[in-house]
Amino acid sequence: MENCYINGIGCISAQKSFEKDYLIEPIVYSEENILKVVKPNYKDYISPAAVRRMSSGVKNGIVASTMAINDAGIESPGAIITGTGMGCMQDSEKFLNNLINHDEEYLTPTSFIQSTHNTVGGQVALGLKCKAYNFTYVNTGVSFESALLDGLMQVENQDGQNVLVGGIDELADHTSKLYKLIKHTKSDDEAPYDIINKRTKGSISGEGAAFFVLDKEKTANSYCKLADVKFVNNLENSGLETFVNDFLASNDLIASDIDVILFGNNGDIEFDSYYDQLEPLFGEAAILYYKHLFGEFMTSSSIAVSLGSDILRSQSIPGALFKNEVSHPKGEIKNLLIYNQYRGKDHSLILLKNV
Amino acid sequence: MSNRVAITGMGIISSIGMDLEENLNSLKNSRHGISKIEHIDTKLKDKILVGEIKKTNQELESILKLPQKNSWSRTSMIGTIAALEAINNAGIDVKSDSDIGFINATTVGGMDMTERYFYDFIDNPENRRYIQSHDAGNNTHNICDYIGLNGFVTTISTACSSAANAIMLGARMISSGRLDKVIVGGTDALSKFTMNGFNTLMILSDTYNTPFDENRKGLNLGEGAAYLVLESEKSYKKRNKQPIAFVSGYANANDAFHQTASSEDGEGAFLAMKKAFEVAELTPKDIDYINVHGTATPNNDLSEGRAIINIYKDSEKVPEFSSTKPFTGHTLAAAASIEAVFSIFALREGLIFPNLNFKDKMKEFDLTPVAELGHKEVNTILSNSFGFGGNCSSLIFTKSH
Amino acid sequence: MGELKTELKNKIITSLNLEDISVEDINDNDNLFGEGLGLDSIDALELIVMLDKDYGIKLTDPKEGKKIFESIETMAKFIEENRTK
Known part of the structure; x- marks a missing residue:
């Protein structure tokens, strides 16, 4: 397999992730069951003419992709690949609201156009005048992983071309209400929330956008190597451990080679047991979680890749990410594994390596 | 021809037929499926023509023998019908073969149910089971769970080119050796959301659509699903299957x-x-x-x-x-x-x-x-x-x- | 007519989210599309709905909008002549 490096990152999230070392003093959430992004200054990135039609998710996507491109120091990518679980929910809601409440009368096109799942991918291409390959994946918990795998394949196949890959999801008011009704989001009356010590039904909801520039060539700015991505819709009877061990074996690794593991714990009593099941396998690794700071959304593993890349390049782990006791790995952090699942489906593994 | 990938099966449902045979017959006999809309209550009913599958949701549910209180969108149902035919046509056993992938495509996902109950969900717990069927991936999961496929599963949504991109990704997954067999294609049901959306763009025709004609007036929306089974050379040779095309x-x-x-x-x-x-x-x-x-x-x-x-x-x-x-x-x-x-x-x-x-x-x-x-x-x-x-x-x- | 023009300017600013523009910035004869205010074909469709909703004028062909939406002046004139509400 060819080498694939992560050479640029841009991230908009419930933390000030547009700033350097933002996790030294993270924003701590305990009273909120819905974590909204900390807004960057959109005007620094998007022209007034373009911004007027964009929902926050589209804006976040444009900003995060621009940051990633600037960080990598490239002009325009050889492919643009995005993943989004729910797509452009704010504009979908707007159009639905007009459709239902105005009985199909006097509907206008803007929110319909902006509701399309590939809006961010299309807008990024339009902004960069980039005529390259442009795909959008929408498979619930592995929407971002699908984009990442495609990016890896593009890097393998394209000569000297870098690839822009990103995950985006946005919160929308009515949909957030609906997800509370079916307890996908934790109830309002459960605060304070503590997703490790107080598991209940549902998760803390969030939103965000994280983009990456992947490249065959290592640069001075390279964060890490994207070694492999794997995902399945359902675990077969052979189970989670086999899924993980097979993945490690195909990368010539065993569990004890993993120095850091980033788990997708979100405090959901129904599904967090998957992470519990794996913990003993990685007894020697630093065990991290992140959704207490960023919330759960269908493309939240894009945040994990951003965190993992930062950890590998800086060789240090922000204290706020440790799940149990703070136990820094003794030697060099070489292999970092990200495991995530979404409501018991869409299990994914992402392997990052130090460069 | 290094990039060639075999097609060893296919399945389809559209307004011109419930399966491969019916679709081919309609094509041979120039029998179109464009009509007034019957199954969605919309103000556009008398203004536009559509390619509608003339089966109600209840009829589709009974074809698939779904339980009464299911949470399936129409998109999931027509997708499953086409996927089942493709599997059958290819002669593959999805349940026992763990190396089969599924790459779906959809733009509306479960919008047909969301638009029906969006505000009603609040007061009516009965219908809340449909809340989670909104997202595109849920429709793909429904199809996979029904056909018993566990493995590499993803969904593409790039508007009107979605299924082409699903076929493209499938071919790349096969030629890069990542998969031996993969079911690829797309499914979309008609919804008020898309009909009204295209209507606001003023690109819907009020009569039969006439592509490449000087007096064309716009498109007719339709609904349907179709899937191909793509397979590596090694795989189809091993099971003595003759490809139907590449x-x-x-x-x-x-x-x-x-x-x-x-x-x-x-x-x-x-x-x-x-x-x-x-x-x-x-x-x-x-x-x-x-x-x-x-x-x-x-x-x-x-x-x-x-x-x-x-x-x-x-x-x-x-x-x-x-x-x-x-x-x-x-x-x-x-x-x-x-x-x-x-x-x-x-x-x-x-x-x-x-x-x-x-x-x-x-x-x-x-x-x-x-x-x-x-x-x-x-x-x-x-x-x-x-x-x-x-x-x-x-x-x-x-x-x- | 002057009142209608101000009304149109306000409506354009709100319905098209032209945050940084005020009524005073738009002259009656400025081009609304292209070089002038920079509106595009999607905005034209928004304006067609506005004609229908607020003034009871139905356009069936988006091409008709081109002349009508040239400037505030032409829009106001067209509305005066054709409005049903």
């Missing part, structure tokens, strides 16, 4: 011109076709027939026509071409896989399906689509699909000799 070329490019409209010269379309020829190691002259995107909107047909002329600027003539959207309507995320099935029919049967309703050539160029059923040997087909966000995809299918 995916030989594929490419995606972006027009990067406008959010919904195509550029005047169709540059994105041109790039997609050009790159597909490179992947296939074929030249435009090798094409016997083009299944054009041909939505019958003023903008698409002009832009696509110019891109095709540009591709063929060094050739004596543009090959025979037609749009099959007058049969089915524009089925959005399913369109490219439905048209892939039609293309494989064309290869297998030596037929060129007509661009129904065509009368007058467009004044901007000298391009006349095939308007009557044609008979000739067809070995190589180019199929175009373009979508919002400047998303342009071209696929090349070749006959299995």
Whole structure:
């Protein structure tokens, strides 16, 4: 397999992730069951003419992709690949609201156009005048992983071309209400929330956008190597451990080679047991979680890749990410594994390596 | 032909038929499926025509023997019906074979249920089971759980080119050795959301759609689903299966011109076709027939026509071409896989399906689509699909000799 | 007519989200599309709905909008002549 490096990152999230070392003093959430992004200054990135039609998710996507491109120091990518679980929910809601409440009368096109799942991918291409390959994946918990795998394949196949890959999801008011009704989001009356010590039904909801520039060539700015991505819709009877061990074996690794593991714990009593099941396998690794700071959304593993890349390049782990006791790995952090699942489906593994 | 990937099965449901046989019969007999909408209560009922599958949700549920209190959208149901036929047609056993992947495509997902209950959910706990069926991936999961597929599963949503991109990814997964078999295609049901959305863009025709006609008035939306089974050489040889055709070329490019409209010269379309020829190691002259995107909107047909002329600027003539959207309507995320099935029919049967309703050539160029059923040997087909966000995809299918 | 023009300017600013523009910035004869205010074909569709909703004028062909939406002046004139509400 060819080498694939992560050479640029841009991230908009419930933390000030547009700033350097933002996790030294993270924003701590305990009273909120819905974590909204900390807004960057959109005007620094998007022209007034373009911004007027964009929902926050589209804006976040444009900003995060621009940051990633600037960080990598490239002009325009050889492919643009995005993943989004729910797509452009704010504009979908707007159009639905007009459709239902105005009985199909006097509907206008803007929110319909902006509701399309590939809006961010299309807008990024339009902004960069980039005529390259442009795909959008929408498979619930592995929407971002699908984009990442495609990016890896593009890097393998394209000569000297870098690839822009990103995950985006946005919160929308009515949909957030609906997800509370079916307890996908934790109830309002459960605060304070503590997703490790107080598991209940549902998760803390969030939103965000994280983009990456992947490249065959290592640069001075390279964060890490994207070694492999794997995902399945359902675990077969052979189970989670086999899924993980097979993945490690195909990368010539065993569990004890993993120095850091980033788990997708979100405090959901129904599904967090998957992470519990794996913990003993990685007894020697630093065990991290992140959704207490960023919330759960269908493309939240894009945040994990951003965190993992930062950890590998800086060789240090922000204290706020440790799940149990703070136990820094003794030697060099070489292999970092990200495991995530979404409501018991869409299990994914992402392997990052130090460069 | 290093990039060639075998097609070993297919399945389809559309407004011109519930399965492969019915669809082929309709195509052979120029029987279209465009009508007034019956199953959705909408104010557009008397203003537009659509390619609707004439089965109610209850009828689809009973075909699939779904439990009464299911949370399935119409998109999931028609998708499952087509996927089951594709599996059967390929003769593969999804449940016992853990190396089969599934790449779906949809734009509406469960919107048909969301728009029905969006505000009602608050007061009516009974229907809340449909809340989670909104997201696109849920529809893919439903199909996989029904057919018993566990493994590599993903979904693509790039508007009207979605299924072409699902086929493209599948071919790449096979040729890169990541999968041996993969089911690829798309599904989209009609919804008030999409009908009204396209209506606001003023690109819906109030009569039968007439692609590449000077007096075209816009598109008819449709619904449907279709899937292909793609397979590696090693895999189909091992089980002594004869491929029905090959995916030989594929490419995606972006027009990067406008959010919904195509550029005047169709540059994105041109790039997609050009790159597909490179992947296939074929030249435009090798094409016997083009299944054009041909939505019958003023903008698409002009832009696509110019891109095709540009591709063929060094050739004596543009090959025979037609749009099959007058049969089915524009089925959005399913369109490219439905048209892939039609293309494989064309290869297998030596037929060129007509661009129904065509009368007058467009004044901007000298391009006349095939308007009557044609008979000739067809070995190589180019199929175009373009979508919002400047998303342009071209696929090349070749006959299995 | 003057009142209608101000009304139109306000409506354009709100319905098209032209955050940084005020009524005073738009002259009656400025081009609304292209070089002038920079509106595009999607905005034209928004304006067609506005004509229908607020003034009871139905356009069936988006091409008709081109002349009508040239400037505030032409829009106001067209509305005065054709409005049903």
